[in-house]
Amino acid sequence: MGLSEDQQGQAPAGRGVSRRRLLGGAVGGGAGLLVGAAGGYGTARATTSSPVSAAPDVVPFYGEHQAGVVTPTQGRLAFAAFDVVTEDVQQLAAMLGRWSAAAALMTAGQSVGPVETAPQAPPVDTGEAVGLAPGRLTVTVGFGPSLFDDRFGLADRRPAALAPLPALPGDALEEARSGGDLCVQACSDDPQVAFHVIRNFARIGRGTVVLRWSQLGFGSTASTSTAQETPRNLFGFKDGTNNLKLEDRAAIDDAVWVGEESDQAWMRGGTYAVTRRIRMHIESWDADFLADQESVIGRHKLSGAPLGGSKETDVVDLAATKGGEPVIPAAAHVRLASPHTNGGIRILRRGYSYTDGIDAKTGELDAGLFFIAFQKDAHAQFVPLQRRLGQHDALNEYITHTSSALFACPPGLRAVGDWFGKGLLGDLVS
Ligand SMILES: C=CC1=C(C)c2cc3[nH]c(cc4nc(cc5[nH]c(cc1n2)c(C)c5CCC(=O)O)C(CCC(=O)O)=C4C)c(C)c3C=C
Numbered sequence: 001m002g003l004s005e006d007q008q009g010q011a012p013a014g015r016g017v018s019r020r021r022l023l024g025g026a027v028g029g030g031a032g033l034l035v036g037a038a039g040g041y042g043t044a045r046a047t048t049s050s051p052v053s054a055a056p057d058v059v060p061f062y063g064e065h066q067a068g069v070v071t072p073t074q075g076r077l078a079f080a081a082f083d084v085v086t087e088d089v090q091q092l093a094a095m096l097g098r099w100s101a102a103a104a105l106m107t108a109g110q111s112v113g114p115v116e117t118a119p120q121a122p123p124v125d126t127g128e129a130v131g132l133a134p135g136r137l138t139v140t141v142g143f144g145p146s147l148f149d150d151r152f153g154l155a156d157r158r159p160a161a162l163a164p165l166p167a168l169p170g171d172a173l174e175e176a177r178s179g180g181d182l183c184v185q186a187c188s189d190d191p192q193v194a195f196h197v198i199r200n201f202a203r204i205g206r207g208t209v210v211l212r213w214s215q216l217g218f219g220s221t222a223s224t225s226t227a228q229e230t231p232r233n234l235f236g237f238k239d240g241t242n243n244l245k246l247e248d249r250a251a252i253d254d255a256v257w258v259g260e261e262s263d264q265a266w267m268r269g270g271t272y273a274v275t276r277r278i279r280m281h282i283e284s285w286d287a288d289f290l291a292d293q294e295s296v297i298g299r300h301k302l303s304g305a306p307l308g309g310s311k312e313t314d315v316v317d318l319a320a321t322k323g324g325e326p327v328i329p330a331a332a333h334v335r336l337a338s339p340h341t342n343g344g345i346r347i348l349r350r351g352y353s354y355t356d357g358i359d360a361k362t363g364e365l366d367a368g369l370f371f372i373a374f375q376k377d378a379h380a381q382f383v384p385l386q387r388r389l390g391q392h393d394a395l396n397e398y399i400t401h402t403s404s405a406l407f408a409c410p411p412g413l414r415a416v417g418d419w420f421g422k423g424l425l426g427d428l429v430s
Pocket residue numbers: 233235237238239240241242243276278279280297299316333334337338339347368369371382385386389395399
């Protein structure tokens with residue numbers, strides 16, 4: 001299974017039309033675009049002439065896999081978890097169809113409908129992204145374990161890999177920020193464009209879903225392509241050096257995309273997302289000596305080189321000793337997280353930094369990492385890895401996991417008319 005150009009974030013020519021061009025009248029006529037919902041799931045209908053050009057920052061929406069997984073990380077994140085409030089599967093499917101159509105339009109830089117409608121009706125698109133380029137916007141949708149309860153008779157369609165995550169060492173999870181029936185990950189280089197997705201999904205879903213929790217993120221904390229410079233996390237360290245990279249197709253296929261082995265055909269070509277909101281106690285970290293910080297991570301702060309090395313890309317030498325002691329300490333994060341010590345586990349990290357004001361109790365910043373990892377099976381990958389880290393990682397002194405969620409992200413939508421969840425729900429709706 002190879003990666004299509006969709007996952008590499010390159011737009012084929014001749015598709016899409018930017019909101020800027022649209023509003024600038026480049027395609028002529030009115031600017032109205034309607035999300036077709038009635039009588040067909042997931043169809044997007046342009047009331048103007050056909051799209052004429054591809055903006056360079058458009059990531060194709062349709063493809064074998066959902067975009068936003070191996071797509072080179074964008075600068076900003078808007079993430080939301082929703083709970084379904086209807087028990088009518090037709091209504092749920094219709095909303096997923098509308099979401100699909102809206103996502104196809106927004107990722108192409110188009111509005112989801114007219115902003116100027118009848119004066120006595122609400123605008124169809126909320127308008128705040130008008131005139132903004134999509135900034136490589138991707139919209140990725142997933143289904144949480146709780147969707148597969150009695151409400152829709154989906155219990156026997158829940159993949160084994162979507163069993164709820166177990167309690168893990170060091171968890172300090174807030175229920176209200178955890179879980180969810182559905183999730184939407186919107187990533188863009190423009191924060192307003194990413195937020196626009198969540199807002200319009202919530203608007204489209206009114207009466208069918210309610211927001212459970214949401215998280216904004218900035219400064220991607222992991223590169224997913226060798227073409228990207230490694231970003232830094234809020235501890236000031238380069239993060240993502242040894243991440244899986246989209247160019248390593250064999251490793252991505254091996255660790256990320258669900259294959260024939262899945263017990264549920266609808267998940268083949270999909271992946272599982274784990275999200276963890278990890279508070280980073282930056283005040284304590286900032287009071288710590290540089291040498292301690294580097295021992296905790298196992299890498300040098302400025303260069304990103306592994307301890308004992310000189311360049312970021314140097315191999316992490318876990319066997320090296322100095323004066324009888326390991327150069328990379330036994331409890332260093334990179335030692336414990338390394339596939340050479342963890343039984344060969346690899347995950348695709350795609351998290352973002354966050355800051356949510358001040359902790360009223362302590363006066364400290366509530367800031368950290370909104371960790372997102374994609375993998376074939378979180379119970380075989382994230383869970384054992386986090387169990388090990390939660391028990392032994394020197395980083396634990398400086399972090400607290402405050403939220404957790406698991407979502408099954410189905411394969412990509414193949415063409416107009418396809419919709420998020422068609423493989424799961426398609427035969428249940430007329
Ligand atoms: C369960 C998985 C992981 C969690 C949770 C996690 C939290 C976390 N990580 C950092 C900072 C760094 N992590 C680095 C490497 C790294 N981390 C994980 C997994 C989790 N991290 C893996 C698999 C790896 C790669 C290990 C390897 O193969 O060498 C690094 C080093 C740079 C890099 O390779 O990316 C940093 C820095 C923080 C601050 C954090 C929680 C807040």
